[in-house]
Amino acid sequence: xxxxxxxxxxxxxxxxxxxxxxxxxxxxxxxxxxxxxxxxxxxxxxxxxxxxxxxxxxxxxxxxxxxxxxxxxxxxxxxxxxxxxxxxxxxxxxxxxxxxxxxxxxxxxxxxxxxxxxxxxxxxxxxxxxxxxxxxxxxxxxxxxxxxxxxxxxxxxxxxxxxxxxxxxxxxxxxxxxxxxxxxxxxxxxxxxxxxxxxxxxxxxxxxxxxxxxxxxxxxxxxxxxxxxxxxxxxxxxxxxxxxxxxxxxxxxxxxxxxxxxxxxxxxxxxxxxxxxxxxxxxxxxxxxxxxxxxxxxxxxxxxxxxxxxxxxxxxxxxxxxxxxxxxxxxxxxxxxxxxxxxxxxxxxxxxxxxxxxxxxxxxxxxxxxxxxxxxxxxxxxxxxxxxxxxxx
Amino acid sequence: xxxxxxxxxxxxxxxxxxxxxxxxxxxxxxxxxxxxxxxxxxxxxxxxxxxxxxxxxxxxxxxxxxxxxxxxxxxxxxxxxxxxxxxxxxxxxxxxxxxxxxxxxxxxxxxxxxxxxxxxxxxxxxxxxxxxxxxxxxxxxxxxxxxxxxxxxxxxxxxxxxxxxxxxxxxxxxxxxxxxxxxxxxxxxxxxxxxxxxxxxxxxxxxxxxxxxxxxxxxxxxxxxxxxxxxxxxxxxxxxxxxxxxxxxxxxxxxxxxxxxxxxxxxxxxxxxxxxxxxxxxxxxxxxxxxxxxxxxxxxxxxxxxxxxxxxxxxxxxxxxxxxxxxxxxxxxxxxxxxxxxxxxxxxxxxxxxxxxxxxxxxxxxxxxxxxxxxxxxxxxxxxxxxxxxxxxxxxxxxxxxxxxxxxxxxxxxxxxxxxxxxxxxxxxxxxxxxxxxxxxxxxxxxxxxxxxxxxxxx
Numbered sequence: 001x002x003x004x005x006x007x008x009x010x011x012x013x014x015x016x017x018x019x020x021x022x023x024x025x026x027x028x029x030x031x032x033x034x035x036x037x038x039x040x041x042x043x044x045x046x047x048x049x050x051x052x053x054x055x056x057x058x059x060x061x062x063x064x065x066x067x068x069x070x071x072x073x074x075x076x077x078x079x080x081x082x083x084x085x086x087x088x089x090x091x092x093x094x095x096x097x098x099x100x101x102x103x104x105x106x107x108x109x110x111x112x113x114x115x116x117x118x119x120x121x122x123x124x125x126x127x128x129x130x131x132x133x134x135x136x137x138x139x140x141x142x143x144x145x146x147x148x149x150x151x152x153x154x155x156x157x158x159x160x161x162x163x164x165x166x167x168x169x170x171x172x173x174x175x176x177x178x179x180x181x182x183x184x185x186x187x188x189x190x191x192x193x194x195x196x197x198x199x200x201x202x203x204x205x206x207x208x209x210x211x212x213x214x215x216x217x218x219x220x221x222x223x224x225x226x227x228x229x230x231x232x233x234x235x236x237x238x239x240x241x242x243x244x245x246x247x248x249x250x251x252x253x254x255x256x257x258x259x260x261x262x263x264x265x266x267x268x269x270x271x272x273x274x275x276x277x278x279x280x281x282x283x284x285x286x287x288x289x290x291x292x293x294x295x296x297x298x299x300x301x302x303x304x305x306x307x308x309x310x311x312x313x314x315x316x317x318x319x320x321x322x323x324x325x326x327x328x329x330x331x332x333x334x335x336x337x338x339x340x341x342x343x344x345x346x347x348x349x350x351x352x353x354x355x356x357x358x359x360x361x362x363x364x365x366x367x368x369x370x371x372x373x374x375x376x377x378x379x380x381x382x383x384x385x386x387x388x389x390x391x392x393x
Numbered sequence: 394x395x396x397x398x399x400x401x402x403x404x405x406x407x408x409x410x411x412x413x414x415x416x417x418x419x420x421x422x423x424x425x426x427x428x429x430x431x432x433x434x435x436x437x438x439x440x441x442x443x444x445x446x447x448x449x450x451x452x453x454x455x456x457x458x459x460x461x462x463x464x465x466x467x468x469x470x471x472x473x474x475x476x477x478x479x480x481x482x483x484x485x486x487x488x489x490x491x492x493x494x495x496x497x498x499x500x501x502x503x504x505x506x507x508x509x510x511x512x513x514x515x516x517x518x519x520x521x522x523x524x525x526x527x528x529x530x531x532x533x534x535x536x537x538x539x540x541x542x543x544x545x546x547x548x549x550x551x552x553x554x555x556x557x558x559x560x561x562x563x564x565x566x567x568x569x570x571x572x573x574x575x576x577x578x579x580x581x582x583x584x585x586x587x588x589x590x591x592x593x594x595x596x597x598x599x600x601x602x603x604x605x606x607x608x609x610x611x612x613x614x615x616x617x618x619x620x621x622x623x624x625x626x627x628x629x630x631x632x633x634x635x636x637x638x639x640x641x642x643x644x645x646x647x648x649x650x651x652x653x654x655x656x657x658x659x660x661x662x663x664x665x666x667x668x669x670x671x672x673x674x675x676x677x678x679x680x681x682x683x684x685x686x687x688x689x690x691x692x693x694x695x696x697x698x699x700x701x702x703x704x705x706x707x708x709x710x711x712x713x714x715x716x717x718x719x720x721x722x723x724x725x726x727x728x729x730x731x732x733x734x735x736x737x738x739x740x741x742x743x744x745x746x747x748x749x750x751x752x753x754x755x756x757x758x759x760x761x762x763x764x765x766x767x768x769x770x771x772x773x774x775x776x777x778x779x780x781x782x783x784x785x786x787x788x789x790x791x792x793x794x795x796x797x798x799x800x801x802x803x804x805x806x807x808x809x810x811x812x813x814x815x816x817x818x819x820x821x822x823x824x825x826x827x828x829x830x831x832x833x834x835x836x837x838x839x840x841x842x843x844x845x846x847x848x849x850x851x852x
Contacts, residue, residue: 014781017720017727018424020463020530027514028507028529040437040484041411042464043419055418066413085714086721309515333408 003107005057007099012089013054018047022080022093025314032310033080034317034337035073038330043070046080046093053100063109071101072111073329075337076200076322078285082313101202110202113327118203121193121210127326128162136188138167142174147185152177152256153223154184155237157230158193159325159358165365166358170229172383173253177227179390180265182256184227190217196236196282201323208244211236215246225249227256231282231289231357232321238287252283254356254382258292261299261386271389272302276350278341278364279315280357293356293382300389306348308341316341318367320359338367346373353379397454401436401478404446409484410436420461420471420479424720425729426779426791427469427812432459432479439484441560441568441605444502448603449566451478451843458564459845460599462503462535465527467729468812470539470598474847482532485605488512490580493520496611497557499580502534502604509533510711513611521545521614523552526712534604539810540596542763542772544667544711545612547639547646550766552609553595556583560606561594564839572608580608593834598810599845601838615669617676618645620708623664623687625696628741631662634696635737637686638666639768643679645669647768651744652759653751654722662744663699665708719759725780727787731794732774732809733801734765743773746800751777754793756786772809773801813847820851 007013023045025032036045043052049070055061074097084090104110120127126135138161147153154177160170177184195210218226226248228234237250260266275297283289290312297305310316319330319337330336342364345353353368355361364379380388401410411417412434422429433456438444451458457477464471473479482503490499491513500509506522507529513520523543525536536543540553549555558572558580569575571590572583583591594602625634631649638647645667653659666683670676690696701708707715720728735743740762751758756777763772775797777790798808798815802822808815820828832851842850 015721015724015726017717019465019528019717019720021528021714021717024507024529027511028505029511029515030508039408040481041416041419041435042481043415048419051419052415061414061418064414066415070415085717088721088724 003063005103005107007053007057007096007103009092009096009099010057012092013050013057013096015086015089016047016050017086018051019085020045020047022046022084024083025079025310026083027314029309032083032314032316034075034077034319034330037340038333038335038337039073040335044073046084049074049097050093053096056100063104063107065111068104068109068111069329071097071104072114072201072323072327074322075281075317075319075324075330077281077317079317082285098200098202102204103202105202111327111329113329114201114323117201117323117326118198118206121198122206125192126158126162128158130162133189135161135191136186138170139174139186139188142171143178144174144184144186147187147221147223149222150185151183152225152227153218154186154227155194155229155233156186156191157228157233157358159362160229161191163358163362165362166229169358169361169381169383172381172387173229173257176257176260176266176383176386180260182260192217194233194236196232197323197326199236199240211241211244211246215241215244218246218248223248225251227251227253229253229358231280231287232359235282235286252289252292252356254292254296255289257383257386258295261296266386266390268300268386268389270302271300271385273352274304274306274350275352275354275385276306276308276345276348277311277354278308278318278345278360279312280355280360281315281317281321283356284312284315293354296382296386297354300385306350308344308348310344316344318360318363320363325359325363332370338363339370342367342371342373342377346371346377351377352385353377354382354385355379356382397450397456398434400450401434401447404450405436405438405443409438410434420481421473423464423467423469423471424727425467425469426727426787426794427472430472430474431476432473433476434478435481436478437481437484441562444480444562444603444605445566445568447478447480448562448564452566452841455841455843457843457846458603460603462532463505463528463530465531466535466539466810468810468815470810470812470845470848474813477843480603482534489606491517491520491611492580493517495579495581496520497580497608498522498611499558499606499608500533501606503532504534505530505532506536506712513614519614520611522609522611523549523555524711525552526716528717529712533609534607537607537609538595538604539598542765544646547644547764547767549610549612555610556591556595557581557608557610558583559591559594559604559608561602561604563602564841564844569602574608583608593838598848600835600849601844616671617673618667618669618709619676619680620701620705621666621680621683622699622701622704622708623666623696624661624699625690626661627695628662628744630690630695631740632738634664634687634690635740635764635768638683639764641682641686642767643668643682647764648761649740650759650761654757719776719778722757722778723780723786725778725782727781728776728778729790729794730774730776731797731801732772733798733806734770734772734809735801735804735806737764737768737771739804739806740771740773742804743775746797747775750775750793750796754789756790756793816849
């Protein structure tokens with residue numbers, strides 16, 4: 001039976017001129033769309049997607065595994081939204097891509113990797129298919145207590161809770177919050193997936209269920225303020241949860257740590273090292289938080305902060321957004337985002353690539369290994385760098 | 394899997410070729426109003442050798458090859474009119490050399506304007522190239538191959554005149570170096586003092602070979618760049634004004650534009666004048682020269698300089714991002730233009746024709762003329778926007794453009810990057826022996842007729 005596709009912003013799709021500004025950063029130094037960079041076909045660029053979605057809505061092309069790959073290779077980095085030259089509709093580009101993915105979900109024609117991700121979240125509550133009881137293990141030794149009405153809830157998220165690289169980041173943040181005497185607690189084994197990737201991958205029913213359950217739990221426990229490890233969680237808590245009745249004051253951990261350093265609640269020692277900072281898309285482009293991570297690094301005596309060629313609004317994504325961290329639709333080829341970004345970091349001659357997102361940490365760590373740069377470069381979370389500086393006291 | 398697909402995979406690898414409905418649909422069209430036509434395959438070579446092998450395969454199988462940059466010329470030269478293989482050249486994107494002292498760059502055939510601009514800005518800030526106002530994704534080779542223009546065209550001519558050498562894969566598969574690189578390592582001359590063989594590939598829209606490397610002249614990038622905007626409502630004065638301005642020999646770029654929307658621009662002709670200098674004194678001197686040249690029009694109250702403050706950022710951009718915005722005026726994602734090359738004394742008649750055509754076909758116009766080579770000629774753009782969801786409006790735009798081209802030919806102009814129908818109109822009017830020469834060249838270079846067939850096709 002033919003499936004009549006429709007999306008909320010269908011009336012905008014034909015307005016794309018496919019001029020290609022969306023592929024670039026503002027100075028045109030290289031292609032800044034990770035899926036276009038990785039695959040090289042115009043169909044994998046934002047303009048290509050817009051034109052194909054129009055053809056698909058008009059039934060000129062059919063749903064196919066290849067079409068699904070094109071839609072799911074988008075990493076939701078928001079570069080296109082910022083570089084598109086059409087101010088009247090550019091803000092809707094990421095929405096249109098998400099709506100098309102949601103339509104594939106409704107049709108039941110999604111890539112197997114995406115299906116498996118949804119199943120893992122639905123069955124296990126996390127993409128790693130690990131027991132819920134292990135969710136709070138990362139916090140052992142961090143000095144954080146279970147949440148019982150403290151000022152802040154520290155939310156670690158799936159990657160911070162289960163992934164080894166993410167756990168290290170979460171533990172470092174937890175320790176610093178505890179050391180500085182911040183009133184913060186964690187949900188531990190009661191914490192649930194925030195649903196950010198579920199939403200961007202288009203499973204709106206599952207997302208709504210996760211969000212409503214989280215909102216219910218946060219409210220029941222009296223949560224007013226949340227500190228997130230993961231910018232993806234920050235984004236969804238700030239922008240999507242209020243639509244479902246969940247109004248909380250949400251902070252990224254770098255905002256809190258920058259304040260603590262300014263207030264001299266975290267003493268820092270000399271740590272002479274050259275550092276470059278990778279802006280996570282969901283912290284930077286999605287939420288315009290560019291300053292705090294840099295303020296922290298600049299505050300560490302001895303740290304020399306050098307910028308990559310593409311930074312801040314023009315930063316190149318690590319390739320982990322849009323669920324690609326879990327589905328790996330972009331792949332690991334030479335032009336995959338993580339490897340391209342690591343080569344860009346290498347060009348700064350920095351010893352450390354500082355990150356503020358556990359997905360970025362993992363993607364770039366893998367990139368360092370694949371590029372054979374382990375001897376000269378390491379990827380560390382901002383809090384881990386602070387800990388190193390504090391260890392030198 | 395077909396034998397051709399297997400052979401293409403052998404040449405460019407699995408990720409370098411596609412025959413899926415999605416890529417075939419996308420690469421069957423450009424953003425203009427022409428009817429799409431599906432290719433059979435899309436291939437994306439990374440090396441000249443891969444291009445050569447694809448051309449040999451196409452000869453063996455007698456299937457067309459259509460080279461493509463970013464496909465933004467809007468007049469359809471990348472539409473595979475007879476199917477075959479569309480060659481997406483954009484993966485050949487390396488900047489191979491910049492010779493700062495000799496002021497040239499050598500880039501691969503798919504290198505974009507934007508990437509060269511960024512490279513020069515970062516590594517050779519004293520140098521620049523003639524960047525067109527097309528989007529930065531457009532490629533340097535395609536721009537030269539269709540006689541494109543850019544920011545330095547007023548001073549130095551068509552961007553194709555700035556070519557300093559080519560590497561071309563001929564339709565029969567030979568790799569050919571053109572100009573000084575055919576004799577040695579330097580890419581400083583496309584031909585002189587030898588016969589200029591580059592002319593066999595420039596303006597031919599990919600029908601005589603595939604440009605895999607291109608040398609391009611670079612020019613001094615002055616420290617200061619500024620703009621003035623002169624406005625008059627007397628179209629009859631425009632040729633004289635342009636003549637006086639070009640006599641100064643100090644202007645970087647000169648554009649004359651007029652459009653009915655927004656209303657603040659209606660009824661006026663705006664002359665955007667760019668000038669550069671290494672010191673404030675130099676810039677001030679040039680500004681004064683410009684003002685002096687146009688003083689008589691201000692005295693007679695026929696024109697005056699307009700404040701550019703609120704538009705300055707947009708006017709100074711290279712490329713001008715706002716130009717693409719015209720496509721969304723009818724909330725519809727498209728515009729197309731006929732851009733005949735003509736003499737500046739014809740400006741008033743072309744201007745009247747634009748307004749006449751827009752009224753006749755009920756479409757929205759915007760028009761801009763760029764001076765070429767100090768005013769020896771100009772490119773007069775007759776642009777009409779359309780709504781891609783309105784097929785009737787697209788048809789009206791197509792008819793308006795056809796009529797614009799017919800008018801340009803009547804006026805002795807030359808269509809720029811003509812679509813296949815406009816090429817036919819041009820060839821019908823062309824001197825018969827010139828047409829015969831064109832046919833001889835094409836037949837000898839491409840005996841099997843595989844290169845972008847349907848374009849510059851003489852039967």
